[in-house]
Amino acid sequence: MSTLHVISSSPFADTRLGSCLRTLGPNDGLLLCGEAVQALRPGTPMALRLGTLAGARLYALDEDCLARGLESVEAEQVDYPGFVELSLRYTRVNTWL
Amino acid sequence: MAKSLLIVSRSAPWSGLAAREALDIALAGGAYDLPLGMLFMDDGVFQLVEGQRPEALKQKNLGANLQALPLFGVDALFACSASLAERGLDPAMLAVPATLTAPEALPAVFNQFDEVITL
Amino acid sequence: MKFAIAVFSPPQAPATRRALRFTEAALAAGHEISRVFFYGEGVHNASANIVVPQDEFDTAAAWRLLITDNGLDGVVCIAAALRRGTLNAEEAARWDRPAATVLPPLELSGLGQLHEAAQSADRLVCFGGD
Numbered sequence: 001m002s003t004l005h006v007i008s009s010s011p012f013a014d015t016r017l018g019s020c021l022r023t024l025g026p027n028d029g030l031l032l033c034g035e036a037v038q039a040l041r042p043g044t045p046m047a048l049r050l051g052t053l054a055g056a057r058l059y060a061l062d063e064d065c066l067a068r069g070l071e072s073v074e075a076e077q078v079d080y081p082g083f084v085e086l087s088l089r090y091t092r093v094n095t096w097l
Numbered sequence: 098m099a100k101s102l103l104i105v106s107r108s109a110p111w112s113g114l115a116a117r118e119a120l121d122i123a124l125a126g127g128a129y130d131l132p133l134g135m136l137f138m139d140d141g142v143f144q145l146v147e148g149q150r151p152e153a154l155k156q157k158n159l160g161a162n163l164q165a166l167p168l169f170g171v172d173a174l175f176a177c178s179a180s181l182a183e184r185g186l187d188p189a190m191l192a193v194p195a196t197l198t199a200p201e202a203l204p205a206v207f208n209q210f211d212e213v214i215t216l
Numbered sequence: 217m218k219f220a221i222a223v224f225s226p227p228q229a230p231a232t233r234r235a236l237r238f239t240e241a242a243l244a245a246g247h248e249i250s251r252v253f254f255y256g257e258g259v260h261n262a263s264a265n266i267v268v269p270q271d272e273f274d275t276a277a278a279w280r281l282l283i284t285d286n287g288l289d290g291v292v293c294i295a296a297a298l299r300r301g302t303l304n305a306e307e308a309a310r311w312d313r314p315a316a317t318v319l320p321p322l323e324l325s326g327l328g329q330l331h332e333a334a335q336s337a338d339r340l341v342c343f344g345g346d
Binding site: 125 | 222224255256295296299326327328330331334335339340342
Binding site: 001002003015019022023024025026028091092093094095096097 | 139203208215
């Protein structure tokens with residue numbers, strides 16, 4: 001049993017990502033899309049924190065990384081077919097609206 | 098067997114429609130006898146404060162709807178203890194009975210439900 | 217597999233275009249969509265009255281096209297829609313309002329339709345926020 005968490009807001013603008021990280025289980029996945037991919041900018045406290053996720057898998061939507069000039073990130077980049085596949089790989093999808 | 102749904106309410110009560118619309122999803126599901134739970138976390142815990150007077154803002158009192166949740170069969174109510182503590186809220190003074198849950202226990206709460214909507 | 221899609225954000229939010237792309241990808245992979253349910257600010261996607269500059273992506277129009285081309289069940293929460301002024305002809309007449317902006321194939325209906333879609337699907341995927 002596991003949850004794919006989906007976050008799209010900038011971690012510098014609001015607290016969704018911080019709250020999500022508190023509730024992340026060891027078998028869960030976290031997909032960053034929209035402005036949330038900014039959390040992967042190297043050297044930031046949030047990027048360092050994301051680098052230490054125990055067990056949980058980290059994903060990023062490829063179009064959002066490309067749009068923002070983030071070429072290689074410390075996350076598995078997925079496209080939309082990949083996003084669909086992830087939503088079926090985990091038990092449920094929790095989008096932080 | 099019906100799928101269960103957890104509704105996570107993260108919004109303060111008088112900051113727009115999110116709190117009300119999360120509650121409406123819960124009440125609608127309850128009316129259909131669906132297995133539901135509701136988790137209040139982050140600013141959503143402000144919905145649980147006693148003694149609020151929303152009529153000062155020409156707003157309807159959500160408290161009455163919250164108290165109706167068990168009547169609609171939604172009695173699995175959870176409140177994040179860290180969210181309460183960070184906001185200076187006394188867990189003994191909540192307007193509705195909710196199970197206090199530490200953040201590290203939340204993955205287990207999520208795993209009790211088939212689906213989740215976080216508003 | 218069957219997906220229920222819930223859209224909580226208005227046409228101009230990136231999340232709404234993301235929902236569209238996800239739904240397209242699910243269909244392309246051979247999955248079914250039990251329903252697309254528009255709630256909260258998502259009801260604005262149902263408005264046929266939106267005018268987008270020609271060199272910009274018209275998300276609301278794209279949703280209507282996807283729903284029509286694939287015979288999807290596109291439902292708009294009536295309570296959320298009334299509050300936000302996106303009425304169909306029936307509701308505009310009922311409430312004596314000057315304009316109906318929600319046209320078929322989009323229907324106004326209750327939250328029960330969101331629950332029914334989630335119950336009959338393998339996954340409920342919500343889109344909203346930014």
